[in-house]
Amino acid sequence: MINQKNSEEAKIDLEREDKQQRLVRLESVVIFSFVAVAVVLIYWGVLQTGYLNGRADNPRNVEEALRIRRGRIVDTQEIVLAQNGGTAERQVREYPLPVAEPVVGYYSLRHGTAGIEESLNSILTGDVEDSWQDHWRSVLNQPQVGQDVRLTIDIGLQANAVQLLEGKRGAALVMGMPEGAIRVMASMPTFDPNLLDESFDELVAEEDAPLVNRAAQGLYQPGNILIPFLTAVALEQQDLTTRDVEDRSIMIEMPALLERRWVSADLIGAWERFGLDQPPVIPLPVQEPVALEVENFAEAVRGEDVFTVTPLQVAVAASALGNEGVMIRPQIVSAVQVEDRWQAFDQTEEALENVIAANTAAMLLTSLSVPEENIVEWEAAVRAGPETINSWYVGLFPATDPRFLVVIVLEDEPNPQISRQIGRRLLQLTLN
Amino acid sequence: MGKKIVMNWIRQHYFDRLQLLLLGLAIAFVLNTGITWSLVSTGEISWQVIGIFTLWLGGILGAFFYLRWTRPYQDPLLFPLAALLMGWGMWLVARLAPNFMWRQVIWVILALAVLVVAAVVPARFRPLRKYPYTWMFGGLLLLAATLVFGVNPSGGGARLWLKIPFLPVFFQPSELLKILFIIFLASYFSQQESLKRLQRPGRRFGRLPYLAPLFLVWGFCVTILVWQRDLGAATIFFLVFLTLVYLATGDLQYVGGGILLLLAAGILAYFLFDLVALRIDTWINPWPEADNRAFQIVQSLYALGAGGVFGKGIGLGFPQYIPVVHSDFAFAAIGEEWGLIGTIFVISCFMVLILRGFRIAFQTKWPFDFYLAAGISVMFFAQTLLIMGGVSRLLPLTGVTLPFVSYGGSSLLISSLMLGLLIYLSDRSRREDQFDLHD
Numbered sequence: 001m002i003n004q005k006n007s008e009e010a011k012i013d014l015e016r017e018d019k020q021q022r023l024v025r026l027e028s029v030v031i032f033s034f035v036a037v038a039v040v041l042i043y044w045g046v047l048q049t050g051y052l053n054g055r056a057d058n059p060r061n062v063e064e065a066l067r068i069r070r071g072r073i074v075d076t077q078e079i080v081l082a083q084n085g086g087t088a089e090r091q092v093r094e095y096p097l098p099v100a101e102p103v104v105g106y107y108s109l110r111h112g113t114a115g116i117e118e119s120l121n122s123i124l125t126g127d128v129e130d131s132w133q134d135h136w137r138s139v140l141n142q143p144q145v146g147q148d149v150r151l152t153i154d155i156g157l158q159a160n161a162v163q164l165l166e167g168k169r170g171a172a173l174v175m176g177m178p179e180g181a182i183r184v185m186a187s188m189p190t191f192d193p194n195l196l197d198e199s200f201d202e203l204v205a206e207e208d209a210p211l212v213n214r215a216a217q218g219l220y221q222p223g224n225i226l227i228p229f230l231t232a233v234a235l236e237q238q239d240l241t242t243r244d245v246e247d248r249s250i251m252i253e254m255p256a257l258l259e260r261r262w263v264s265a266d267l268i269g270a271w272e273r274f275g276l277d278q279p280p281v282i283p284l285p286v287q288e289p290v291a292l293e294v295e296n297f298a299e300a301v302r303g304e305d306v307f308t309v310t311p312l313q314v315a316v317a318a319s320a321l322g323n324e325g326v327m328i329r330p331q332i333v334s335a336v337q338v339e340d341r342w343q344a345f346d347q348t349e350e351a352l353e354n355v356i357a358a359n360t361a362a363m364l365l366t367s368l369s370v371p372e373e374n375i376v377e378w379e380a381a382v383r384a385g386p387e388t389i390n391s392w393y394v395g396l397f398p399a400t401d402p403r404f405l406v407v408i409v410l411e412d413e414p415n416p417q418i419s420r421q422i423g424r425r426l427l428q429l430t431l432n
Numbered sequence: 433m434g435k436k437i438v439m440n441w442i443r444q445h446y447f448d449r450l451q452l453l454l455l456g457l458a459i460a461f462v463l464n465t466g467i468t469w470s471l472v473s474t475g476e477i478s479w480q481v482i483g484i485f486t487l488w489l490g491g492i493l494g495a496f497f498y499l500r501w502t503r504p505y506q507d508p509l510l511f512p513l514a515a516l517l518m519g520w521g522m523w524l525v526a527r528l529a530p531n532f533m534w535r536q537v538i539w540v541i542l543a544l545a546v547l548v549v550a551a552v553v554p555a556r557f558r559p560l561r562k563y564p565y566t567w568m569f570g571g572l573l574l575l576a577a578t579l580v581f582g583v584n585p586s587g588g589g590a591r592l593w594l595k596i597p598f599l600p601v602f603f604q605p606s607e608l609l610k611i612l613f614i615i616f617l618a619s620y621f622s623q624q625e626s627l628k629r630l631q632r633p634g635r636r637f638g639r640l641p642y643l644a645p646l647f648l649v650w651g652f653c654v655t656i657l658v659w660q661r662d663l664g665a666a667t668i669f670f671l672v673f674l675t676l677v678y679l680a681t682g683d684l685q686y687v688g689g690g691i692l693l694l695l696a697a698g699i700l701a702y703f704l705f706d707l708v709a710l711r712i713d714t715w716i717n718p719w720p721e722a723d724n725r726a727f728q729i730v731q732s733l734y735a736l737g738a739g740g741v742f743g744k745g746i747g748l749g750f751p752q753y754i755p756v757v758h759s760d761f762a763f764a765a766i767g768e769e770w771g772l773i774g775t776i777f778v779i780s781c782f783m784v785l786i787l788r789g790f791r792i793a794f795q796t797k798w799p800f801d802f803y804l805a806a807g808i809s810v811m812f813f814a815q816t817l818l819i820m821g822g823v824s825r826l827l828p829l830t831g832v833t834l835p836f837v838s839y840g841g842s843s844l845l846i847s848s849l850m851l852g853l854l855i856y857l858s859d860r861s862r863r864e865d866q867f868d869l870h871d
Binding site for chain 1: 771
């Protein structure tokens, strides 16, 4: 009996040992499984975060973007042109002065960005290069805060320009000299960026293309507006004598003269010299220049061939005449706010290009000046299509040692007098 | 003998301290989470949050002290873990589905009551052990009732709930079936064990006692799968059964065969049921259908990716983009707002809970207790693994809740019931250790 009981107990003990062993194996399965889950979690949470967060269909991107406190855009006197409103979770971009639109552009989650909003996006959104800082911010879950940007634009003057262009299609540019600060960049027709999301489809469909900033992105046949530049080059190549350029008559005589004395290569060389094959260096979306090509030489000399330019390119080229032959680099952004103080916006330090000799430039200034107005100016009417004639105007003031440069282009305006009126009025307003 | 008394005293003393410390940490964490949530959502510490926390704290402390008094030898880790997970889950529901917040608070209080009852009342489970078939049959009847009267409180989807008459409350019989299933198996295997012990040496029973129920349970799970489309429950029941067979026999052939049967059922289901096909397809490659059929799992992965290591902080992420985040995807929400630190902490909590469960099973003196403790632990394991693996795409997605954390009354009550039983078992085996002194 005792024996039997002992063997029974021994059996139970044996079973206990078996069970313990099985439990230990089971424990390993549990630990292994949970470690596998942890490894997969590390895979998604560490190794694949870039992929997951970067996917376009991740709704968090929109949510994050809605929380970014974008920097303000202000004019040269710190009048606010763009700022953020709305709630902490749902920031809304506001444009208190829509006349600044061609420069400021727009920022829309649905339709992207344009203008300064596009070109300085990373500064305005506060994307920092230091990824540790960014990491720390995301660890603390602080909203991304962008930096303010100060433009060279004078919003009062800009409003005047918009008023002068009212009802027309075209562009107006005013540039300070010799520093190159762009005071006005107007483009007509324009639109209210506050209403962009509601009206985007109509804006895209509209024939007049209000979304295009004509001053920096509009391509126009130059017509005779390039004549002073061509003349300067021809003078330096000694294809002309100083007597050929004594007065304003160059604007009328020069095309025929150059047609006789030049070949296509000379023309292309002259364009190249004034940098018309390069996009202006400016922190703003600009139109890529067209190829320097001549299809019909006679028309090309008169600027009515396939070669086209933007008003901004013309302004940069014209600045060489008023700046002793050195082309000025245009500026649109004067400063960026870094921790509550303005820091000058650093542009490229590349040396400015000396395109013509100082005395050549002076000579042309003299021949194109209107002494009673103390102004240097020239204008052009250009056949841009079978039915359309555009007009250009370039003015520099004062005639000696100019401090302001204005460029006007009007579409479908055969009378260059109108361009001149607008340009002169704008120069007057700039001086006041 | 004297040495054993001293050792027991030291251990008890140490355990008491440890338990208090852990509970204190759990309370601190839940309080901190509640305050943070309140500040994030309303900018102030709202009365609502204070009220919820007070209710939880009252429930926790009441249950804790009562259990300490009635079950002094209980495992020190289980209760603080459950308290922590319940508190965490409560804020998670408040954050993810504010409409359900008060309901969840009430469920938590009820669950604590169930936990205490389960830990205190069972007098060796006599009625449970005596009538295993009756209980199981009752459970199956309830389940069958859902086939006829089943509803889904949220409208569409699988109809796994029964409406409780006169109350705005729904109950999920498959949750109740979980514990009945474990009790049934524990009862069955312990009976087999005593039968085996009686057998004369040399005579073999053969495999019939395990093979027959294997097919029976498989058939039962397939039925659940086919009729209810409840992929998660079917898998969990089958895994629990297989593990208990393994613990009883140590024979891996059963496990291998069982897994083959499971795979066979899975493959069949893949071709027969759209839901299963969807889950498998989106598990293998969710990306082509990220905004369509695989939306849920992809959003879950986005949540994990957005959370990174440290998480966004409660209320600061966007887990709401995951459909039904508050029940099936609570773990992904933790991944987004508490990051890897949070998810790995949750994994650790469940791992500790399950391993303690195995330890309790090992310490039990009676076969029934052994299978009960092991079965409960395996149930927790299967459930947590399926949902944590599911939301992280380690496994195909099956809609089960994360015990204690997810929203859902039935799940919370049954999880608490199972944990209460574990606490009871841990107390009893160590109490019996004490009795050993007098042998």
